[in-house]
Amino acid sequence: MFARPYIVVIWCVCGVASLAGAAPLGGQTPGPEGGLLPERTGTAERQGDLETAVSELRRVIESNPSDAEAHGRLGMVYRRLGRLPEAIESLENALRLDPTLPRLNILLGFSFLEAGRYQDAIPLLAAAFELERKSAVRSVVGQRLVACYLAAADEERALEVVQKLRQDSPDDLDVLHLALRVYMRLWNSGFQRLLTEAPRSRQARLIVAESLESQGRFTEAANEYAQIVSMEPEVPGIHFQLGRMILRSDTAASGGDEKAMAEFRTELAINPMHVGALVEIGEIHLKRGRFSEASKSFSQALKVQPVFVAARLGLAKVRIAEKQWAEALDQLEYARELAPEDEAVAYNLMVSYRALGRTAEARSALDAFQQLKKRRQQSRSGLPAGIPQQ
């Protein structure tokens, strides 16, 4: 008989990465004669002579069909040979004979997944995922379980597992990649459902518009928002979105600002507290050099929401344009407290300190600005040497 720790040893030797394929076996192995597997079996496996290993293991099993570990080991060798049906049969035999064999159920789950038998794999991997304490193993099992759920078109359960994985390993890039795949699948399936069930609904058009916006297709997004407005002109938020898209749209000729302004004003008529619309109006006025109107709009937004950084920054930019540096600084210092990571706030702080001749503070603000830029670039990083950062 094999000693029970043997399979655990295999796990350690194999490493997590080799879970899917079988591991090279090694070491002195216990066998049926005298409690040890014939030495030649281990040697054959180490040397990659897997066919010999199969013959040896089958011989062991013939002499002792209830040897669970021999079945298990045979299953692993079959996996290495890519003979999945035989691997599954052997692993199932092993587990039937001894359901407590550690982690063999995981290998069986992986084998089912690779064989396309997702429904068979799911209960095994789900149970293992809940029970597994070793983080690296849990992560790999979780990722395979997500793959099973995705293959079985069960995105909701895939999301549950992926969220747990993200809690376990927030910085794991494989997990992040998997999470993005799940989100994308969820988005796609939800989108398809919405389009199938209510293709002309406001909600369907909204999702189309948002999708177009995310692709930078602002003109088309504006058209979608305009359709929604024509269907339901009183729905809060849509005029604001339409205004934003008009501003970003290439079709907005020089009169685009005014068209967008009209939409923002309509939005405010529906919802006078819409700070986004107030800020956009302020930005248009600022762009046109109409400082007092800009100031009024930003100030109104700040009355509604004093912690709205975009409004505070907008007001600061008006003060900078008017060369009222001390007043600009008041706004910017407050904005920095609210949003210490905001690059525009940090940059304008540097400019304002410089204008006021407060050189030391300007230098310090410059350092802060550059640190923020650097951090953002690093977060995007992975760029090879020589690829410029912004």
Next chain:
Amino acid sequence: MIRYLLVLVFLALAAVVRGSGTPQGGADFVDVARTAGLTVSTVFGGEKTKRYILETTGGGVAFFDYDNDGWLDIFLVNGARFGSQSGATNHLYRNRRDGTFQDLTRRAGFDRGGWGQGVCAGDFDNDGNTDLLVTYWGHNVLYRNRGDGTFTDVTEAAGLKQHRVRWGSGCAFLDYDRDGLLDLFIANYIDFDPKTAPDPGSGPNCHYRGLPVNCGPRGLKGESNVLFHNEGRGRFRDVSDSSGVSGARPHYGLGVLTADFDNDGWVDIYVANDKTASLLFHNKRDGTFEEIGVYSGTAYDADGSVTSGMGVAAGDFDRDGWLDILKTNFSDESASLYQNRRDGLFLDAALQLGLGGNQKWVGWGCGLADFDNDGWPDILIVNGHVFPELDGAGLGSSFRQPRVLYRNIRGERFEDVSASAGPAITTPAASRGAAFGDFDNDGALDVVINNMNDKPALLRSQNRRRNHWVLIRLEGSRSNRSAIGTRVTCVTGIRRQIDEVRSGGSFFSQNDFRIHFGLGSARQIDLIEIRWPSGAVQHLRGCDVDQIIDIKEGVKEALAGTCETTP
């Protein structure tokens, strides 16, 4: 009788209304390229699609007087096309002084093909003939003007031969150490190799609004700047590292602008970078430069965000005696107008000054010059998208785009007068390089534009405002002979204007070396002050308006032009 009076009043009002376009708009232009003989199309990459970013940047153009006859000639940089032997070369057109030009390309020796980019002028050997540096993706070429109508490639003899293929972009001759010899600054764009460049649509940096397009510049390797010191006897030495200009982090360099931004008498260098922070090299007067772009406020826009810098121009738009910087950018970005605060800090005042209304265009060549001669420098920007694939893509944008003309309203704001400036401004084109100068010597600034895969445009100013003007042609003796870097101040009454003789600028282009000032209604120039790079200062008083004045360093009286005294 009453009916007759009404007709008269109507006609009078109609005349006012009809005429108001020009006085209000300030300047209008007519494209006379075809009748002037500028009829050869510039070849630059694919016409309908562009596989590589190399095909998108286009070429520069120079207004310069190669034969010293007092009339501006034109040099147009040409490109190439993948997969075809276009046979395109750069073109030299001689000004026939009658509004037409003669193509002397072959006779002058400009038979070289390749991916030409920028051009800048300067008399590097002080022999009295203006030489040219043409940048290439490949190897830059220094053309020595032999003074007999021909040019010789002296790149290797001058020590400018590169050891690898580089993408030379903007360039400028400058005398950064004020030794009387013109040095040379060249920006580089991308470390580009078509063999390794990704295919259109193949990555995140290869799409524009969902459309698969050529990749970059993001994701491609950046480059560094080079500075060559003129050692005399026609030789240059690479001082990029020791001077500090190559040390800036990798970037995508395009437009180059040289000027004395801090009024210390030493030329500084500004480089407009695409998708990376632009650079301002402050001249430390010891042969080295310190990069102060971010701290000076000239690296980013007013939010501290990076823009896609293309063309550059300098001018004192608010007439405070300090040169400001104009920079053109990509679409969805306003052009930048960095207002010099006189304390080393610049503020991007583009939006406040009225330049925020044309963010749908991709800007290239630009001028900060007085097109209506009212004494306030205006702005002209030529545009064109980088993706011809946009045409017909239904994205609401197109490859060809109109130009934009802003009139300077007393240094307080700019008014978009494009609509009243004529079809030469409003007709869409895929423009790149633009050079500014007075090719017909009528005192109104004209513009020559290099259009991509199209014939060039020659915008003759139809300035009908009857404002006065002066053109000042300078020749250095102790200073470099092109007088590059010379600061000129022109005083008429309380009006005080400044400008400098400059090599390079705009987008990859060369403007008229002559200094042009619009003088409004002034009937006499009280003072012209010339500060030469050598440190010498000359004054001319009581000069007539509406004339071209020739001044040589060290010679008290104007060689040409009428002035009262030269104390």
